[in-house]
Amino acid sequence: MLALLLPLLLVQDDPFARAEQELRALVAANPATLTLEEWGRSREDRPVLLLRVARAGDVDPALRPSVLLVAGLDGRRVDDWSVVRRHVERLAAADGELARSLTSRTVWICPLANPDGIARGSASNGAPEDEDRDGLEGEDGPEDLDGDGKALWMRWRSPEGRWLVDRDGFLREADPRATSGARERAREGADQDGDGEYNEDPPGGVLPDRNFAQLWPEHEPGAGRYVLSEPSALALARVVEAHPALGCVVVYGGQDNLLGKPRRNDRQGRRSPTGVLEEDAWILEAMGELYRETTGRKGKDHDPWPGRFHAWVYAHMGLPCLATRLMAWSDEDAPKEGGDAKEGGDAKEGGEAPAAQAPKEPARSEAAEERARQVAWLRRWFPDALRPWTARTLPDGKQVEVGGVDDDALQRLPAARLADLEEKHFAFLTALLGRLPAPTLAEVETRRLGEGVFEVEALVTNEGFLPPRTELGGRLDRPRPPRLELVVADGDRRLPLLPARTAPETGPALLTGPRVELVRGLAGRGSHARTRWTVRTASPGDLHLLLRQEGRTLADRALETKEGR
């Protein structure tokens, strides 16, 4: 009996296994729309899964205009999976316009992008690191001393302490030039390696979302030994690289770039950009407007770039990448000073009330303001994340107080808001499907210049909203531009129209104009490019114009004169 129950119990303890099971069940129940692919294994051998959402249509789903949704890069954000799971359920059950859209568009979803982090409930994975530089790795990590289910903080009185308890009960770092602190603090746990420090070398790890190439912070904590050293990050990069029909990537995670003014590049010349290029800023501005209208969110962007996936998607793959936390403490108004945003609570033992202890302070700094927002948000949505300080004695005899803020809860979404958040973000996601780039052969005009000689003029436009290539994509040459080519139709075969110099004496030939025109200049909706050729042919209808991009045929049209083919 135990043997039968054990796998179930293990799954219940492992958020990744639970989510994977749910995902596989959804796919099994909706085989016509959902397909699951494995793109790699994590460091601890969990699968990196990619879900394809598409319905049968004329074009291979892999070649259709598509959007990629990524979630779970930060393993603490387990609620993002709840949102994504509901998205998948809706997509699978879609009817009407959305269902039709899924016959010509594809939604790719990488829902659990950091499997090891999700399994352990942390931002990082289990890669070993020697944080305290003593030659050992992960030998002194936090422990849940008070058995409340989380390893939070310890504080203790110390004349050399760097921390003050401020009027709101926060631990605030003291300015050593002005005042000495009264407390020291460390993560909750004993000194396991006996070096006099507490929990200074926890097990793991590398942050997969700091392991990407854009402004990669080499040698900084959590960045990884080299770019894409983490198998899960590499798998995700391969997903993006292998799908050139992607028009846009959306990330549910720890960043927001749709709430304020886009982060701009501030470097000149041929240097890796620190933000979006000026020429591409309109994309984020427009998508931000759409996002805010659709979701009703207000607040501040949180858009760090070094090593982040979303920055890499734009800066190295050339794709617009829209990042959202779905909801964050900064969405809500700041609490009033001295209000109800107390961190933890007063110590039951050991002294004076924090407010009386704290020296007079100037107005809150920006960091303190931010902390106050966080605490107020937690108090409202996750009151259990604010733990009172309680006295404990460590194994080495040290007297400490244990408690404080569970900062991981800042990455959670309130259960009461999940349905609403999901609905609004689903609306945003589906709105994007209608805004994917759509290079189109809008007009072809064939004019007779003389006997057997014709001038052909083609107009290619972008009928979508997003550009086929961003400005940065143009520099990266990714995706490759639409390719316009005059060909000779022979049944289903398409043969190159050769220049007169090399073509047979009789038969069709290209007299002037490019053999292959790479349509590089298309930007947003309405942008266009014209190309002209002169051809020799007895029968213009035998010639076709092909518009192709990244393996996909966008148009294959026979030439017609005003008099007909």
Add this chain to the structure above:
Amino acid sequence: MNGLHHRGALAAVTAALLATGAARAQGEAPLAEPTGVEARAWDHFVDYAGLVKLMEAMRDRWPEWITLEPIGKSVQGRTLWVMTVTDRSKGAPETKPAMYVDGNIHGNEVQGSEAALYTAWYLCRFAPQVVRLRRILEARTLYVVPCMNPDGRDSWFHDAHTAHSSRGGQEPTDNDGDGLYDEDGPNDLDGDGNITRMRKRVPLGQGTFRLDPKDPRNMLRVEEGEQGDWILLGQEGGDDDGDGRVDEDGPGGYDPNRDFGSDWQPGWIQYGARTRPFALPESRAVRDFLLSRPNVAGVQAFHNSGGMILRGPGSEHVAFEARDLPVYDALGRKGEELLPFYRYMTVWKDLYTVHGGFVDWTYLGLGVLSFTNEMWTGKRRTQGTRELGRDEALEWDHDHAFDAHFVPWKPYDHPVYGAVEIGGPVKYTGRVPPGFLIPEMLHRNAAFVLYQCDELPELELERTDVRPAGAGLAYVDVVIRNLRLTPTRTAQAAARHIGRPDLLLCEPEGVEVLAAGRVRDRFRPEATVPLPERQRPTRIPIEEGVGSRGRLSIRYLVRGQGTLRFRYEAEKAKDLAFELPLR
């Protein structure tokens, strides 16, 4: 006979003379006549199969010193081999400080492979007679990856090429962004096995060149007031894909030496980069090998050409640690002495900007002092005094190589350009020396590698002192010295926390170790700087290691009688163990 070229008798004689002289200088018996691989004449280059055969022959000749192992596969499936060279009877390879040597990351820069292998060959060939070489073989490990780009190398030997082509690997690449891969490369139009040049005669006054009256093989650019009747049309080729451009998308088309992970940049910033660092299987193989060998303390990469001893950084936006530069300079200047036609230079400042280069990664990412030698300079033809002009080079080729390096111009009917002439220098000119100068080039570069090898960290216990401190207490001073130029940890490694810090371990027996601290001033040892509180005196991490010809001085405060057993462990030096009895 695979890809043999420029065979000449002089080389074997040169090598034998060098060796004999060395042996006599050591007072040893004269050498016996060499046979087998020992008798190899290093006056020619071989293709990939030839390299593998040579490595196997060396391993078979010196099995107690040489092992071969595969570390990965190239794009086209060729094996990347690493040769490990050390005297195993004196310790396992990974317990000794190691020098990593590679060559031929650029497929056309072929002599790097021979230089890397010659270094191992010379070491093994003469270690039995030459004391200094014997010492290096015993105390150091040499990791040799002679060919980092076997696909590029093989193409260079077996396909028609110029001196400059086949630089990258052979992974098909869409260089012109038209959705097609490698569809318009150079063409050996006349089928002679060379990619040379095309020239076309035009009416007088319409040309930009004229023929050199002294040697009509040479083209002279017309000066003001002159009239030309020839134009040059670039390298031998055509417009294979009919897009109006010539040879714009040849085989490969990327640079493997822009694929490494420090300061890597995408292709629009750094020409030749792939979509991400370590995108190529060859770079990944070398990366994984080096990450698994923390004992590597020096790196030498061989390229051609120009006569340069290069160090990073490759970009002006990257800084090297100032404390490492004096060591770099000392090694580089010695290199200039050993290679009199070479100059010690910094990549971005003295050559050009390189993002994602191999030796930038090995220093910035791994914290290892690293050099690239650009082997061979045309100046060598004039004993280093000057570069020859094109006409003089033709004359030099006529005199020394009997016109072997120039394909005479001959007429050709080109599909695009009409009547043209095809001819010009072959691939064995410009970037590689003629056969009779190969041995000297290889030997001088190998000498530089072996010098660096000798200058890898070597620790000795300089002294221990015990002085009473009253009340049964004693001070124990331990001074450890690095005899060599290379520190056990570079400043880069220390500052960026790369690798494991060195460790000074103390195992007391019958003695109580109460405290320990760093002695910063040898004349005032009482002013010892205590260890940080968290460090135990019996296990002291030394993040900055023992510096270039530097010392580490530690004072312990102990009580009791017994024995202290010390062990200094460094990733990049042989561990040092010693005991100190306290009575």
